[in-house]
């Protein structure tokens with residue numbers, strides 16, 4: 001039985017990094033989809049029944065984004081800590097390196113998946129059995145490649161909602177594996193985008209750092225106050 005908090009209709013698991021990583025390791029053997037929604041993604045789901053159902057059909061939904069942590073607190077069913085999708089992904093890559101688990105990476109612009117694959121092999125010692133960029137119109141050959149190569153971990157980095165939709169549509173076609181909707185992780189793994197310095201992460205200001213680095217995200221980020229206000233006024237406090 002999952003222990004979750006319902007944040008605007010999305011069931012978020014009340015996990016910390018350690019318990020999330022333990023469960024994710026199990027999914028490598030049993031098969032499982034892990035999503036990593038931040039407030040922007042949850043607002044998308046709040047406005048789309050179809051997308052909300054897709055998120056709720058995951059095996060684990062981790063609280064990525066400090067806004068999700070605050071929301072759970074407001075809803076009186078707090079989560080232990082923020083579990084950033086990128087950090088969970090790195091934990092799993094380290095585990096893959098230590099246990100000879102093949103990894104497949106799908107997503108990012110042309111060249112990004114390849115660079116990310118090289119860095120995964122170099123930095124984590126994990127074997128990357130295949131990679132593809134995220135802008136192919138027909139993805140059937142990617143499905144065939146994953147079926148054939150049987151990775152233990154598939155990172156799907158297509159951004160939301162595309163990555164979650166793709167995972168749910170296709171996961172049954174593959175041998176059991178861990179599939180993570182990993183968003184912009186391919187860009188960070190490729191060295192194309194940088195994670196915020198630790199001080200920003202510790203002060204819960206990673207979102208602010210991303211805004212400074214990419215001012216074009218301003219309009220996307222306007223959704224953050226909207227998310228908090230919606231949680232305050234429309235959040236289901238029966239969670240408690």
Ligand code: UDP
Pocket residue numbers: 106107108109133134135157158159160162182183184185186187
């Ligand atoms: N992307 C992709 N295919 C698409 C749309 C997006 O591979 O059709 C990639 C994009 O290149 C980027 C990632 O998906 O690497 C999404 O990045 P974003 O910063 O939006 O991720 P998020 O903030 O959702 O984690």
